[in-house]
Amino acid sequence: MLGFAVKTERDQLVKEAMVARGGTILQVEHERDLLCISVEKEALHDVLGVLRDDFGFGSLTTLCGMHFPGEELELSVVYHLHNMREGHRIRVKSRTAMDHPEFRTAVDLWPAANWMERETWDFFGIRFAGHPNLKRILNMEDFPAFPLRKDYPLEDPTRQDKDDSFFGR
Amino acid sequence: MKQPQRPNFWQRDLVEGKDLRELTTLNLGPTHPATHGIFQNVLTLDGEIILDTEQTIGYIHRAFEKIAERRPFYQIPTLTDRMNYCSAPINNMGWHMTMEKLCGIELPKRAQYMRVVVMELARIADHIICNTIIGQDAGATTPFLYVYQWREKIYDIYEEICGARLTTNMGRIGGWQRDWNPLVWERIGGILKDLPPVLKEFEKMLVRNRIFMDRTVNCGPLSGERALAYGFTGPNLRACGVDYDVRVADPYSSYEEFDFVIPVGQSGDTYDRFMVRQQEMWESLSIIRQALDKLDAMTDKTSIHADVPDWMLPPKEEVYSAMEPLIWHFKIVMGETDVPAGEIYHCVEGGNGELGFYLVSDGGRTPFRLHLRRPCFIYYQAFPEMIKGSMLSDAILTMSSMNVIAGELDA
Numbered sequence: 001m002l003g004f005a006v007k008t009e010r011d012q013l014v015k016e017a018m019v020a021r022g023g024t025i026l027q028v029e030h031e032r033d034l035l036c037i038s039v040e041k042e043a044l045h046d047v048l049g050v051l052r053d054d055f056g057f058g059s060l061t062t063l064c065g066m067h068f069p070g071e072e073l074e075l076s077v078v079y080h081l082h083n084m085r086e087g088h089r090i091r092v093k094s095r096t097a098m099d100h101p102e103f104r105t106a107v108d109l110w111p112a113a114n115w116m117e118r119e120t121w122d123f124f125g126i127r128f129a130g131h132p133n134l135k136r137i138l139n140m141e142d143f144p145a146f147p148l149r150k151d152y153p154l155e156d157p158t159r160q161d162k163d164d165s166f167f168g169r
Numbered sequence: 170m171k172q173p174q175r176p177n178f179w180q181r182d183l184v185e186g187k188d189l190r191e192l193t194t195l196n197l198g199p200t201h202p203a204t205h206g207i208f209q210n211v212l213t214l215d216g217e218i219i220l221d222t223e224q225t226i227g228y229i230h231r232a233f234e235k236i237a238e239r240r241p242f243y244q245i246p247t248l249t250d251r252m253n254y255c256s257a258p259i260n261n262m263g264w265h266m267t268m269e270k271l272c273g274i275e276l277p278k279r280a281q282y283m284r285v286v287v288m289e290l291a292r293i294a295d296h297i298i299c300n301t302i303i304g305q306d307a308g309a310t311t312p313f314l315y316v317y318q319w320r321e322k323i324y325d326i327y328e329e330i331c332g333a334r335l336t337t338n339m340g341r342i343g344g345w346q347r348d349w350n351p352l353v354w355e356r357i358g359g360i361l362k363d364l365p366p367v368l369k370e371f372e373k374m375l376v377r378n379r380i381f382m383d384r385t386v387n388c389g390p391l392s393g394e395r396a397l398a399y400g401f402t403g404p405n406l407r408a409c410g411v412d413y414d415v416r417v418a419d420p421y422s423s424y425e426e427f428d429f430v431i432p433v434g435q436s437g438d439t440y441d442r443f444m445v446r447q448q449e450m451w452e453s454l455s456i457i458r459q460a461l462d463k464l465d466a467m468t469d470k471t472s473i474h475a476d477v478p479d480w481m482l483p484p485k486e487e488v489y490s491a492m493e494p495l496i497w498h499f500k501i502v503m504g505e506t507d508v509p510a511g512e513i514y515h516c517v518e519g520g521n522g523e524l525g526f527y528l529v530s531d532g533g534r535t536p537f538r539l540h541l542r543r544p545c546f547i548y549y550q551a552f553p554e555m556i557k558g559s560m561l562s563d564a565i566l567t568m569s570s571m572n573v574i575a576g577e578l579d580a
Contacts, residue, residue, distance in 0.1 A: 033512075033513055033514055033515070034514065036512070058397055060400055061400070061514075061542060062514075062525055062527060062540060064538075064540035066538050078540075080525070080527065080542075084397070084411070084413050089514070091512075110400065111398050111399050111551075112398065112399050112400030112547055112550070115549075115550045116547070137226065138227035138230040138579055139227065139230065140227075147232065148234060148235055152235075154236065154238070154239050
């Protein structure tokens, strides 16, 4: 299948370019669906800019946070970029420690990042330096927690009448 | 005595260093009949000209991403159909396909074509809702009451397939829960026969209607570049002239075998968005016809799901009468099916754009993380830019033509 071959060739190109950037790229892997690179926090904005300008990843598809409790770098952001013209997607990840969860904003690259970053702040408490209006978006403004972190309980923890240790996680 | 000059209504004239404009702050929403959903816009108006907009969303946020982290994979479709409830089957199928991609399940062709049929029906229902509401907000009540009947008829088909009309929870991971009965096929035939004349009437009423065109042409326009920067997808992006459609760019469920056109607009205004949706309904009808032809030509008339006993519930008669099926039934319902660890991004062309599922599985019984890419959450942030400087009534039309669904916006 021609389309697939071109796709992997392009993936190879992106991969080589990213590896050539040396220390900033931590890991390049081909996850089962698309090319995935892990980037150091300080280099993230730089790498996103290169991907947008030199590799045509003109659309930011999603941006979301992740929480890995107990690990050294607990919080993570995941960007899915899309090159619509050539039909490529790439996943860019970066991680940060809990004591200073801050990345540089991507609003200057894609205006679409505005609400996505607000959502990530709202649910994970990850700040984005340089964001024009970083406040909660879906939860109320005086909400006391960051609810998508793993330590935030889904159910009321004071409830005694329900034992669901057999269900869910 | 020198009389102060009256400020020109249209300009921000300063008279003797003082801004004499009387600005109004208007709350449009949260519950306003014209917003068609629960979200708020705080408008700053100069007369009837919109100067600024502050959007507030989240009124029906239900934390689906958090709930999904505690639910077996089998129970998540019920969350997805509460997102874009105007085209719930597309969301359901999108989730099933995400799981199938993760587990490496390949569906038989017949089941894939059946999915195509139901997804295109859902797209028609979604576009009927959006386009008739544009008519309604422009003052044409008739289509909203008349064409809407066919959305109900499409819901009759859903009801016959799965028992529900709005929140469908249709299909299963790995295929369909049961084969469609003859009434379903008959009703699909009825839609194919009866809907085209109605759509023609609808178009006759609005497409070259002077009043409608005056209201919608150049109302809330956006350029293709801005639309891409704002992450637009779906009919709204195509109305701006960008021919991106997930069904063509990343075909799923055998869409590559179908022959259809991606309609595009030029100026990205309300009229173009209306026309793109209108044209997409015709394309959807054509896709359904092609799918029915393919199904007719197939020798396989029975297979409805892949051979995945881990996901398909055994027949109820056996569950009630034999031990082994009973055990399987409980195993599936309690979410004890093994799932490989890994990350998947899968997207489908939803009613209003690219609906994406980013699923991270650690091999447990529930997702480690499920992020939902809701198209209208992403494109609704362009709304202030689209309506700045226009009239209040244009803002209403722009909003309804963007097809913002509160359930999807807030997840």
